[in-house]
Amino acid sequence: MTCQLTTISNDPCSLPQLPAWVTGAPAETLEDVAFLSGAALAHLNLVQSRDDVPQSLLRARMSLRAAEACVAQSGRPERARELRDAVAFLQPGDNPGPAGEVYQCWRRAVERPVSVKALHRALPEIEAEQIAAWLDAGQGAPVRRAAAVLQAVLEDRPRDLATAVILADAALGQALGWDHVLPLVTLGLKRGDLRKTGEALQLACHRAIGTAAVESTREAADLARRAARLKAVAPKLRARGAEEAVALFLTQDAVAPTSLTSLRSDRAARRFCDRLVELGAVRELTGRDTFRLYGV
Structure with missing residues (x-):
């Protein structure tokens, strides 16, 4: 096999690309799948350290995808x-x-540094002691730990997929030394995977996490380019409160003009959003004439 080296560009908007042997190599055995998912996670770990990637926005965007999958x-x-x-x-x-409610759980889960207290805030119907007990069920390497937590939660609450995958991602992030939950586990799981246990569930989680890590890396590269564009046009925005408004776009998946409280009025906020669209810095997400939402 010829390995393609990953090169890191000096361009702040150019993230290192995943080598083709990670994204395109077929794998069937647990050992091969684990190797590829580990490579994808190692690459994603580098992406997590990049200042040009709007990390809060990345987590918000991936939380929407995770909620949609759930x-x-x-x-x-x-x-x-x-x-x-x-x-x-x-x-x-x-x-x-x-x-x-599922989407709200995911949004809360990714907002704060991961801890039992923060996870209890994200999942208020679950006792903090129970959350801690489930997290303790996961031992060993990161993906094995995530799979063990997923299995433990589903055995106790077989219909509560959102809680299971949020805590599995929390266990994965803790094992990798990440400060925040980044949704990965649920994005590649199939419905049949949720009935698996033991090594079969580990294999499914390796596949899911490897696929999601690649997807998250690509999303990070796209958001880095879009965030750079927004920052480039920011000096052209003369409205009072524009700096605070721009900061909100860099942390949230979707922004309603009414949430831009730093601007003088709802009308000023709508004009501000439309101006950003004209400058190619944000997109209108709904296609509606009213009750619009905007995002990077």
């Missing part, structure tokens, strides 16, 4: 557009619905 696994029809709407326009006391 909802799809449960047989519900909501996808990214509906999940964004379910959460973005909530008023105090509103119920986001089952799919929206």
Whole structure:
């Protein structure tokens, strides 16, 4: 086999590319799949240290994908557009619905440095002691630990996929020394994988995590380019409160103009968002004339 070396560019918007033997090599045995998922995770670990990658935004974007995957696994029809709407326009006391609740759990899970306390905040229906006990079920190498936590949660709560994969990703991140949860486990799992245990579940988790690590790396490269564009046009924005508004776009997947409280009014916020679209710095995400959402 000829190995393709990974080169690291001096261009701050150019992330190192995954070698083709990671993204394209077929693998069937646990040893081969584990090797490739480990290589993908090692590469992603480098991406996590890059200052030009908007890490909070990356976690937010991947949390939306993870919530979408969880909802799809449960047989519900909501996808990214509906999940964004379910959460973005909530008023105090509103119920986001089952799919929206899954998305809220994921959003909370990735916001704060990982700890039992933070995970209990993300999953308020689960006692902190139970969360700690599930996390302690995972031992050994990172993916093995994630698979053990996934199995432990699903044995106790077989219909609670969101809790299982959030805690599996938390265990994975802790084992890798990451400060925050980055959604990976659920993105590549198939419905049949959730019935597996032991070595078969480890193999499924290696496949899922390897696939998601590649996807996350590509998303990071795209967001780095988009964030650089937004930062480049920021000096052209003369509105009072523009700096705080730009910072919000660099941390959240979708921004409603009404959330840009640093600007003078809702009308000013809408003009600000439309100006960013004109400058090619953000996108309008809904295709609607009203109740619009914008994102990098």
